[in-house]
Amino acid sequence: MEIKEGNNRFYIGENEEAAIAEITFKYKEENVIIINHTFVSPELRGQSIAGKLLEKVVEKARKEHLKIIPVCSYAVAKMKRREKYEDVLY
Numbered sequence: 001m002e003i004k005e006g007n008n009r010f011y012i013g014e015n016e017e018a019a020i021a022e023i024t025f026k027y028k029e030e031n032v033i034i035i036n037h038t039f040v041s042p043e044l045r046g047q048s049i050a051g052k053l054l055e056k057v058v059e060k061a062r063k064e065h066l067k068i069i070p071v072c073s074y075a076v077a078k079m080k081r082r083e084k085y086e087d088v089l090y
Helices: 049-064 073-081
Strands: 004-006 009-013 019-029 032-040 067-070
Touching: 009 049, 019 049, 032 049, 032 073, 049 067, 049 073, 067 073
Parallel strands: 032 067
Antiparallel strands: 004 009, 009 019, 019 032
16 A cells, blocks of 8 residues: 655545545644544554654655654554654654
């Protein structure tokens, strides 16, 4: 399954409007993004899709020297429990 980058999001699906899984973010400041939404359709659940989407945002943050503020419950739970995200947490 291909994860595509859209406008302030990573998603799976034909296009951004028809995403069957997505993680969205917005810029708070030039170098700070807020992860505000994660969605995985029922037919894709149980395949670690949300985790793969989160990894794409983290990869982008590291590459572009961004810090992340997780706001959606999934991102908060994942990022606050794991040391591997400390370098990108705001």
